[in-house]
Amino acid sequence: DSGVTQTPKHLITATGQRVTLRCSPRSGDLSVYWYQQSLDQGLQFLIQYYNGEERAKGNILERFSAQQFPDLHSELNLSSLELGDSALYFCASSPRIGAGSTDTQYFGPGTRLTVL
Amino acid sequence: GENVEQHPSTLSVQEGDSAVIKCTYSDSASNYFPWYKQELGKRPQLIIDIRSNVGEKKDQRIAVTLNKTAKHFSLHITETQPEDSAVYFCAASRETSGSRLTFGEGTQLTVNP
Numbered sequence: 001d002s003g004v005t006q007t008p009k010h011l012i013t014a015t016g017q018r019v020t021l022r023c024s025p026r027s028g029d030l031s032v033y034w035y036q037q038s039l040d041q042g043l044q045f046l047i048q049y050y051n052g053e054e055r056a057k058g059n060i061l062e063r064f065s066a067q068q069f070p071d072l073h074s075e076l077n078l079s080s081l082e083l084g085d086s087a088l089y090f091c092a093s094s095p096r097i098g099a100g101s102t103d104t105q106y107f108g109p110g111t112r113l114t115v116l
Numbered sequence: 117g118e119n120v121e122q123h124p125s126t127l128s129v130q131e132g133d134s135a136v137i138k139c140t141y142s143d144s145a146s147n148y149f150p151w152y153k154q155e156l157g158k159r160p161q162l163i164i165d166i167r168s169n170v171g172e173k174k175d176q177r178i179a180v181t182l183n184k185t186a187k188h189f190s191l192h193i194t195e196t197q198p199e200d201s202a203v204y205f206c207a208a209s210r211e212t213s214g215s216r217l218t219f220g221e222g223t224q225l226t227v228n229p
Contacts, residue, residue: 002159002161031215042205042222043160043205043207043219043222044219045216048215048216058216088157090159103215104150104165105162105217107152107160107161109159110158
C-alpha cells in the first residue's frame, strides 16, 4: 500500500457524460500528479498540482480539468466523454518539488474508467 | 520534450536466469530515473531509482546502471523468480519540468518455472 488513495475503483459511464475522479495523497505530500494509462498510449502524464496550484501540464485534453483543494486532495474532471477516454487513471504524490532534487512518486491504485 | 525508449517490449527467461531491460532518454537535463513494476490491473510500484550523480545502484537482486554520456540506463534482475513476472517501466524526469515522469513503453517480463 503506497498511502495514496483513489476513488472510485471502477467507473462505467456513457459517451457525452462527465465524471470526477478523486485522489488523496500520502500524508504530508504536497504534490499530486495525474497519469492516464491506455493500451495504445502507455503511461502519459496529464497534470501536476503542488500545494493547491497547477505546476505542470502534459497532454491533457481541454475536456479534462483538475484541481487540488486546501486539504491537498485532488480531483480530475473528465467531460464530454468519448470511447477513447476509456483507460486507467492513476494519481501519484510526492513530498515536494525541486529544491535541487526530484522526489519519488508513489502511485495510487487507479480508477478504471470505461466509456460505453 | 523528453522521450524515453525502452527495449525489449517482451522478455522471457527461465527461472534463475538474469534479465536486462534497457532505456534511452533524449533530454540531457533529466536527472532522475525510476523503475516501476506493474502487475496486471495494479498500480505501478517503484522498485528502484537512480539519480544522475550516481552510476550504479543495487538492491538485493535488482540493480540499475546509468550512463549519462550515452543517455541510457538499464535494469538488471538476477536470479529471477516467477513472481518477478510483470510489466516493467522505466521513466525519466528533471526537476525543472516539475518532476513529471516520462515513461518508456514497458517490458513484459515472463519468468518460466
